[in-house]
Amino acid sequence: MELTERRAGKTVVLAPAGRIDMATADQFRERLIPLISSAAAGGESVVLDFSGVDYISSAGLRVLMLAAKEARSSGGKIAVAALQPLVNEIFQISRFDKVVACHVGVNDAVAAVSAPA
Amino acid sequence: MASPPDRPAAAAPVAWRRWLASGRGRWLGILLSALFAAVMLIPDPGPLPAMRLAAFDYYQVWLPRVRQSAPAVIVAVDDESLTRVGQWPWPRDVIARLIDRIAARQPAAIALDLLFTEPDRSSPERIALALRKRDPAAADQLAKLRPNDELLAESIRRAPVVLGVAGIEQPIDRGASSGAVTVVGPEMPLYRYTGVLRSLPLIDSEARGHGMINAEPERGIVRRVPIVAYVGGEPMLTLALESFRIAASVRSFNVSHERGVAHVQIGDIVVPAQADGRAWIHFSKHDPSRFVSAADVLDGRDVPDLLEGKIAMVGVTALALLDQHTTARGEQLPGIEIHAQLVENVFEGALLSRPPWARPVEALAFLFAAAVLIMTVPSVRPRRSFTILLVCWLTFALAGFAAYAWGRTLLDPTAPIAGVTVLYGLMLAATLVGLDLQRRQLSARLATEREAAARVTGELEAARRIQMGMLPTRDSVLKTERRVELFAMMSAAREVGGDLYDFFPLPDERFLVLVGDVSGKGLPAAMFMAVSKALAKSAAMRRNAGPADLMTTVNEELSRENPEQMFVTMVALVIDLKTGDLVYCNAGHEPPILTRRSGETVLLDDGGGPPLCVIEDYPYEEARARLEPRDVLVLASDGFTEAMNRTGALYGRERLRALLESPVRRGVDPTVLGHEIVAAIKAFEAGSEPADDQTLLLVSWRGGI
Structure with missing residues (x-):
């Protein structure tokens, strides 16, 4: 799995690519969780660009759950954007769209997390 | 008290093995190489002299010197001469005549490999003495004749004769030093013969030169002869060199030395020497053309100009006289031929040498090869490293032979060969010991791991039985409740799984069915599954509440302790078993599929x-x-819908729905349908191992009453 990071204003956009499963979940988590806490400390938000994610297993969903909890406790914001159809279906079934905010486009997500609460 | 499990005694590495194998034997190799190189530098005779000398001898056996000149001719007292002239020793007047005959042929010098230490018994005055009583007249007549020794002394005086002198190891002095030698310069580092054997002063004093006749065999083999040594207190050249001196009419010779003899100079001739004053003779084959029979010379039947300008060397060759020596080539040669070969060596500049740098060069060559072996042996296969050893052997042997053949330099291949061979053996042994050690450690670890694995397997098997025992069976429930029909199966990807299902009747004629899936797999998931299942059941029973209440309660309870x-x-x-009313709540699970009797499927999402x-x-x-009535509810875990085939494609909910909607299966019993679904998934997977736990639960309501 590849992870690329870029910035859009006060938002960090992290784009994983490939499958987020048992094999790659730890790598994803080790990158994502510190990113959220440091972003929150700097008053910034995190958007996950999922356009490159082909599949997410329950191990991957667990990372998103941890990310959501981390965001909640550190006062940060996190959103997911650009889900592929299969990943979108997984989000629908698992109701993870209720755990993290899902957006169609990355820009929508950036705008949403940047908006004052 | 707990104690660690016993380790097998064989697995404990013995200290010496560990030491031998440390650095895969490289430390040991370096130590041994340094030691061996130091030993190789020990001066003559050094280590393993026999091997070295044997190698040098073989050079000469394979490639003997090719004789290019004939500066010396041997006047041989051979068997033919004994037959014709009479038994040896000959009366000295005969020898005097022989010298006269030789001198008449105008040789450059006449070297006599003969000693005349006692007066001649066959001299006329001696016979006169013996005949005195028997025939006084004849005795008187004889007494008038000149003694043979005088005749010999006279002949010697007239010719350029070099007389043999023998250095001996006993402190006796047969014939005092000539006193004719003057030494200029400091004491020289030459070999000292404590005693000397010379001819009678009468004869000895008439010779123009005196040369050593010592050949000094080493364990019976003549390889190098002293070319200059102290004999009876005087420095003396060997017979061959002294002959050159007399032939060239040079009055003196120089010995140049600095920490050992470097060379001997006689007029224009420079003869390189070993540090101890010896020289390695480069032997050629025995050659009869070097010889002329003494009898022929006496009779004037020799080739007239054979001796002219040459060094005539007189010696005995008759086999019965036992002056035979074995040379480096393994050939038996008369002593005089060895002296003649030395003359040729000096004349042709063909002497062999073992220069002072030979030992350091050999040691360096060994160290270089040793470094290669130390680096390679532990890390390459034995066949490869043996090839490297062979290359080392061949290189040393060829280099030694090439130095001999083209440089007349004696380099020893045997010490480096012996060194690398021992080193190779040791390195190989150390490598093998290291490997064996590794193997033992590995097998010990493997045994421990197997033991641990077996224990874990046993425990997992128990856990599996417990987990499966926690799931309700169809029969236990349906015995009392005839209004529902069920099919349930769970298959864990590992021994235990994180899937769960449960079904039981609730008060008020209701029936609860639930399926769950814990994130993750294996034992942690299984433990969490057990807790979840227990909480869910107690929540459902205690409160007698709806599924949403159940979820909310279980969510709260589970979240509280979830490290x-x-x-x-x-x-x-x-x-509701009376009416068929269905209330459901889904916490992120695969949505149930309601299959109508008509074949229509509805996703309950x-x-x-x-x-x-x-x-x-x-x-x-x-x-x-x-x-x-007879609608079938299909509940599955994602292990089913995400079952994969070999190409990585997912089975998917749509395939499941298509299967359920197929007219063939309309109104089929849940048990039959359940088995068909399982078979379809197995067929799809086509033998690839399921990656996730798989749970399938089918329920149908048979209608009220």
């Missing part, structure tokens, strides 16, 4: 919320549906 941050997807359905433990205080919502 591993796991989550559970769960779907619970409550069927309303309400619900995220998986349990994800959001602690999530308000789960219920949704409703209505069952017709």
